[in-house]
Amino acid sequence: MKIYFATNNLHKVEEVQKMLSGDFEILSLKDLGNTLEIPETGSTLEENSLLKARYLHNTFGMNCFADDTGLEVEALDGAPGVYSARYAGKPGDDCKNVDMLLENLKNEPNRNARFRTIITLINDGREKQFEGVVNGKIIDERRGNNGFGYDPVFVPNGYVITFAEMTAGEKNRISHRGISIRKFADFLLTLMK
Numbered sequence: 466m467k468i469y470f471a472t473n474n475l476h477k478v479e480e481v482q483k484m485l486s487g488d489f490e491i492l493s494l495k496d497l498g499n500t501l502e503i504p505e506t507g508s509t510l511e512e513n514s515l516l517k518a519r520y521l522h523n524t525f526g527m528n529c530f531a532d533d534t535g536l537e538v539e540a541l542d543g544a545p546g547v548y549s550a551r552y553a554g555k556p557g558d559d560c561k562n563v564d565m566l567l568e569n570l571k572n573e574p575n576r577n578a579r580f581r582t583i584i585t586l587i588n589d590g591r592e593k594q595f596e597g598v599v600n601g602k603i604i605d606e607r608r609g610n611n612g613f614g615y616d617p618v619f620v621p622n623g624y625v626i627t628f629a630e631m632t633a634g635e636k637n638r639i640s641h642r643g644i645s646i647r648k649f650a651d652f653l654l655t656l657m658k
Protein backbone atom coordinates (compact mmCIF):
# COMPACT_ATOMS: atom_id res chain seq x y z
CA MET A 466 0.00 0.00 0.00
CA LYS A 467 1.34 3.43 -0.97
CA ILE A 468 0.92 6.18 1.57
CA TYR A 469 2.00 9.79 1.18
CA PHE A 470 3.72 11.76 3.95
CA ALA A 471 3.08 15.55 3.90
CA THR A 472 6.74 16.42 4.29
CA ASN A 473 9.80 17.39 2.27
CA ASN A 474 12.07 16.00 4.98
CA LEU A 475 13.54 12.76 3.63
CA HIS A 476 15.03 11.83 7.04
CA LYS A 477 11.52 11.67 8.45
CA VAL A 478 10.35 9.56 5.49
CA GLU A 479 13.22 7.13 6.05
CA GLU A 480 12.53 6.96 9.80
CA VAL A 481 8.87 6.02 9.25
CA GLN A 482 9.68 3.60 6.42
CA LYS A 483 12.13 1.72 8.67
CA MET A 484 9.42 1.16 11.27
CA LEU A 485 6.87 -0.26 8.83
CA SER A 486 6.76 -3.64 7.16
CA GLY A 487 7.33 -4.02 3.44
CA ASP A 488 3.55 -3.84 2.96
CA PHE A 489 3.80 -0.04 3.00
CA GLU A 490 5.66 2.32 0.72
CA ILE A 491 6.10 5.80 2.19
CA LEU A 492 6.25 8.58 -0.39
CA SER A 493 6.82 12.29 0.19
CA LEU A 494 5.85 15.61 -1.38
CA LYS A 495 9.04 15.30 -3.42
CA ASP A 496 7.58 12.22 -5.11
CA LEU A 497 4.67 14.42 -6.19
CA GLY A 498 7.04 17.01 -7.63
CA ASN A 499 5.89 19.39 -4.92
CA THR A 500 8.65 21.06 -2.92
CA LEU A 501 6.45 23.76 -1.37
CA GLU A 502 6.13 23.96 2.40
CA ILE A 503 2.48 23.57 3.34
CA PRO A 504 1.41 26.61 5.41
CA GLU A 505 1.15 25.79 9.12
CA THR A 506 -1.48 28.26 10.27
CA GLY A 507 -3.10 26.26 13.07
CA SER A 508 -2.86 27.25 16.73
CA THR A 509 -2.38 23.71 18.06
CA LEU A 510 -0.25 20.74 17.03
CA GLU A 511 -3.47 18.81 16.36
CA GLU A 512 -4.73 21.52 13.98
CA ASN A 513 -1.44 21.89 12.11
CA SER A 514 -1.04 18.16 11.66
CA LEU A 515 -4.64 17.92 10.39
CA LEU A 516 -4.21 20.93 8.08
CA LYS A 517 -1.18 19.38 6.42
CA ALA A 518 -2.82 15.97 5.97
CA ARG A 519 -6.00 17.58 4.58
CA TYR A 520 -3.98 19.74 2.18
CA LEU A 521 -2.40 16.65 0.69
CA HIS A 522 -5.62 14.66 0.70
CA ASN A 523 -7.66 17.46 -0.89
CA THR A 524 -5.01 18.25 -3.50
CA PHE A 525 -4.13 14.74 -4.60
CA GLY A 526 -6.98 12.62 -3.21
CA MET A 527 -4.77 9.89 -1.83
CA ASN A 528 -4.20 8.13 1.48
CA CYS A 529 -1.74 10.22 3.42
CA PHE A 530 -0.47 11.40 6.78
CA ALA A 531 1.24 14.40 8.33
CA ASP A 532 3.01 15.17 11.58
CA ASP A 533 3.56 18.17 13.79
CA THR A 534 5.81 18.44 16.83
CA GLY A 535 6.41 21.05 19.50
CA LEU A 536 8.18 21.60 22.78
CA GLU A 537 5.71 22.63 25.50
CA VAL A 538 7.20 24.32 28.57
CA GLU A 539 5.05 24.45 31.71
CA ALA A 540 6.38 27.78 33.08
CA LEU A 541 5.85 29.39 29.65
CA ASP A 542 2.20 28.30 29.42
CA GLY A 543 2.98 25.71 26.76
CA ALA A 544 5.27 27.88 24.61
CA PRO A 545 7.01 27.53 22.22
CA GLY A 546 4.47 24.82 21.20
CA VAL A 547 3.38 25.19 17.57
CA TYR A 548 5.99 27.94 17.18
CA SER A 549 8.91 25.69 18.19
CA ALA A 550 10.64 25.89 14.79
CA ARG A 551 10.50 29.69 14.68
CA TYR A 552 10.48 30.65 18.37
CA ALA A 553 13.22 33.28 17.90
CA GLY A 554 11.81 34.43 14.54
CA LYS A 555 11.90 33.49 10.87
CA PRO A 556 13.76 31.82 9.28
CA GLY A 557 13.90 29.15 11.99
CA ASP A 558 17.29 28.84 13.70
CA ASP A 559 17.90 26.09 16.31
CA CYS A 560 20.70 27.98 18.02
CA LYS A 561 18.72 31.20 18.44
CA ASN A 562 15.63 29.24 19.53
CA VAL A 563 17.57 27.54 22.35
CA ASP A 564 19.14 30.86 23.41
CA MET A 565 15.68 32.40 23.60
CA LEU A 566 14.28 29.48 25.59
CA LEU A 567 17.12 29.66 28.14
CA GLU A 568 16.71 33.41 28.40
CA ASN A 569 12.96 33.11 29.01
CA LEU A 570 13.56 30.48 31.70
CA LYS A 571 16.31 32.42 33.48
CA ASN A 572 15.76 32.26 37.27
CA GLU A 573 12.66 30.09 36.67
CA PRO A 574 12.63 27.14 39.10
CA ASN A 575 9.92 25.19 37.23
CA ARG A 576 11.83 23.46 34.40
CA ASN A 577 9.08 20.96 33.44
CA ALA A 578 8.59 20.49 29.70
CA ARG A 579 7.42 17.93 27.20
CA PHE A 580 7.82 17.18 23.54
CA ARG A 581 4.61 16.21 21.79
CA THR A 582 4.09 14.83 18.28
CA ILE A 583 0.73 14.46 16.57
CA ILE A 584 0.44 12.30 13.46
CA THR A 585 -2.76 12.59 11.40
CA LEU A 586 -3.68 9.77 9.03
CA ILE A 587 -6.33 10.13 6.34
CA ASN A 588 -7.20 6.69 5.09
CA ASP A 589 -10.11 6.23 2.67
CA GLY A 590 -11.31 9.67 3.79
CA ARG A 591 -11.27 8.75 7.51
CA GLU A 592 -9.14 10.91 9.81
CA LYS A 593 -7.28 9.52 12.83
CA GLN A 594 -4.65 11.08 15.11
CA PHE A 595 -1.81 9.45 17.06
CA GLU A 596 -0.02 11.22 19.91
CA GLY A 597 3.49 10.70 21.27
CA VAL A 598 4.65 12.50 24.43
CA VAL A 599 7.90 12.55 26.37
CA ASN A 600 8.11 14.48 29.64
CA GLY A 601 11.31 15.99 30.94
CA LYS A 602 13.17 19.07 32.16
CA ILE A 603 14.92 21.99 30.50
CA ILE A 604 18.43 22.39 31.91
CA ASP A 605 20.15 25.77 32.06
CA GLU A 606 22.99 25.12 29.60
CA ARG A 607 23.55 22.98 26.52
CA ARG A 608 24.97 19.45 26.76
CA GLY A 609 25.74 17.05 23.89
CA ASN A 610 26.24 17.25 20.15
CA ASN A 611 23.73 14.79 18.70
CA GLY A 612 20.21 15.43 17.48
CA PHE A 613 18.80 18.83 16.60
CA GLY A 614 16.47 21.56 17.82
CA TYR A 615 16.08 21.70 21.59
CA ASP A 616 17.82 18.33 22.19
CA PRO A 617 20.89 19.82 23.98
CA VAL A 618 18.74 21.32 26.77
CA PHE A 619 16.12 18.57 27.21
CA VAL A 620 16.63 15.81 29.79
CA PRO A 621 13.82 13.21 29.66
CA ASN A 622 12.41 12.11 33.02
CA GLY A 623 14.27 9.13 34.45
CA TYR A 624 17.52 10.10 32.70
CA VAL A 625 20.50 12.28 33.60
CA ILE A 626 21.62 12.92 30.01
CA THR A 627 20.07 15.17 27.37
CA PHE A 628 18.58 13.95 24.08
CA ALA A 629 21.71 15.41 22.45
CA GLU A 630 23.89 13.08 24.55
CA MET A 631 21.95 9.99 23.40
CA THR A 632 22.48 7.97 20.24
CA ALA A 633 19.68 8.24 17.67
CA GLY A 634 18.56 4.70 18.63
CA GLU A 635 18.35 5.53 22.35
CA LYS A 636 16.40 8.71 21.63
CA ASN A 637 13.98 7.01 19.20
CA ARG A 638 13.08 4.35 21.78
CA ILE A 639 11.69 6.94 24.20
CA SER A 640 10.99 10.01 22.09
CA HIS A 641 7.69 11.70 21.27
CA ARG A 642 8.27 11.01 17.57
CA GLY A 643 9.23 7.36 18.14
CA ILE A 644 6.12 6.78 20.30
CA SER A 645 3.73 8.40 17.81
CA ILE A 646 5.25 6.56 14.84
CA ARG A 647 4.97 3.20 16.63
CA LYS A 648 1.28 3.84 17.42
CA PHE A 649 0.72 4.86 13.80
CA ALA A 650 2.62 1.85 12.46
CA ASP A 651 0.67 -0.54 14.71
CA PHE A 652 -2.60 0.91 13.42
CA LEU A 653 -1.52 0.62 9.78
CA LEU A 654 -0.72 -3.03 10.35
CA THR A 655 -4.26 -3.66 11.61
CA LEU A 656 -5.52 -2.33 8.26
CA MET A 657 -3.66 -5.11 6.46
CA LYS A 658 -5.41 -7.89 8.43
Ligand code: IMP
Pocket residue numbers: 532533534535536549550551557562580612613614615616628640642
Ligand atom coordinates in the same frame (compact mmCIF):
# COMPACT_ATOMS: atom_id res chain seq x y z
P1 IMP B 1 8.52 19.43 13.29
O1 IMP B 1 7.04 19.60 13.41
O2 IMP B 1 8.95 17.98 13.40
O3 IMP B 1 9.10 20.11 12.09
O4 IMP B 1 9.19 20.13 14.56
C1 IMP B 1 9.03 21.52 14.81
C2 IMP B 1 10.19 22.03 15.67
O5 IMP B 1 10.14 21.42 16.97
C3 IMP B 1 11.59 21.72 15.15
O6 IMP B 1 12.02 22.71 14.24
C4 IMP B 1 12.42 21.73 16.42
O7 IMP B 1 12.74 23.05 16.80
C5 IMP B 1 11.45 21.17 17.44
N1 IMP B 1 11.62 19.70 17.56
C6 IMP B 1 10.83 18.75 17.00
N2 IMP B 1 11.26 17.52 17.32
C7 IMP B 1 12.37 17.71 18.09
C8 IMP B 1 13.26 16.80 18.71
O8 IMP B 1 13.15 15.57 18.63
N3 IMP B 1 14.27 17.36 19.41
C9 IMP B 1 14.44 18.70 19.53
N4 IMP B 1 13.65 19.59 18.96
C10 IMP B 1 12.60 19.10 18.24
